Amino acid sequence: MFHPLTTWSIGPLTLSVELLFLLLALMTGFFAVSRYLKWKGTEQQEEIMDKMTIAVIAGVAVFKFWPFVLQPSLLSDLRNIIYFSGGPWAVPAAMAAAFLIIIIYFFRKQWPADIWEALLGGVLISLIFFNIFVRQYGAVSPFNTGFSLEGVTVHPVNFYYAWLYFLSFLGALVFFKKEAVTGKSVYFIISIVAVYLLMMPFHV
Numbered sequence: 466m467f468h469p470l471t472t473w474s475i476g477p478l479t480l481s482v483e484l485l486f487l488l489l490a491l492m493t494g495f496f497a498v499s500r501y502l503k504w505k506g507t508e509q510q511e512e513i514m515d516k517m518t519i520a521v522i523a524g525v526a527v528f529k530f531w532p533f534v535l536q537p538s539l540l541s542d543l544r545n546i547i548y549f550s551g552g553p554w555a556v557p558a559a560m561a562a563a564f565l566i567i568i569i570y571f572f573r574k575q576w577p578a579d580i581w582e583a584l585l586g587g588v589l590i591s592l593i594f595f596n597i598f599v600r601q602y603g604a605v606s607p608f609n610t611g612f613s614l615e616g617v618t619v620h621p622v623n624f625y626y627a628w629l630y631f632l633s634f635l636g637a638l639v640f641f642k643k644e645a646v647t648g649k650s651v652y653f654i655i656s657i658v659a660v661y662l663l664m665m666p667f668h669v
Contacts, residue, residue, distance in 0.1 A: 604669055
C-alpha cells in the first residue's frame with residue numbers, strides 16, 4: 466500500500482500515487498462494466514461504453530482540479546497544476562460528476578436498465594482496487610495492528626473499505642441471479658452507502 470501523497474516522476478511528468486491508482490481503478494472498473502454488458506447481451510453496448518468514456522474523463526478531470534476548487538488561490542502559480550490533485554471529497558466529487566453525465570445520457574438515449582447494474586458493480590470493483598493500493602489513515606486505533614502515523618497507530622481505513630466492498634460484491638454474486646436487474650442495482654447502492662456510513666467513526 467502506498468501513501469497517497471507519494472509522487473512518482475516519469476521524465477518531466479509527475480504523478481501522485483493517488484491519481485495514478487485512481488486511473489488504474491477506473492480502467493479496471495471500465496473493463497468490468499464492458500465485460501458485464503457483453504455477458505448480458507445488452508443492446509447499445511458500444512454506444513454506452515463510448516459515453517462512459519466521456520464520463521470517466523470528466524471524473525478524472527474533477528479529481529485532478531479539485532484542489533483548485535477548494536483553494537482557488539493555488540492558480541496564482543500555474544506550476545501547481547502539475548503538483549496538486551485529489552484532496553478531501555475529491556473521489557466523491559469525481560464520481561458525482563461521472564454519474565451525472567451518465568444519468569443525462571441514460572435519459573436522452575433511453576438506455577436499458579442493465580447499465581445501472583453493470584455500472585454500480587464496476588464502481589464497487591474500482592473502489593476495491595483503489596483501496597487495496599492507496600492508504601487512508603483513520604482515527605487512533607486501540608489495536609496493535611494498523612498504520613503508524615507520527616509514532617501513533619491509526620486504523621488502516623482503506624483496508625477496512627476494501628474488505629467490506631469485496632464482501633458486498635461477493636454478496637451480489639451469491640444472492641442474485643443473472644436476470645436480476647433492479648434488485649441488484651438497489652443492493653449495490655445500499656451496500657456502498659452502508660459501508661461508507663459504517664466506516665465514518667473510523668475516519669479522523
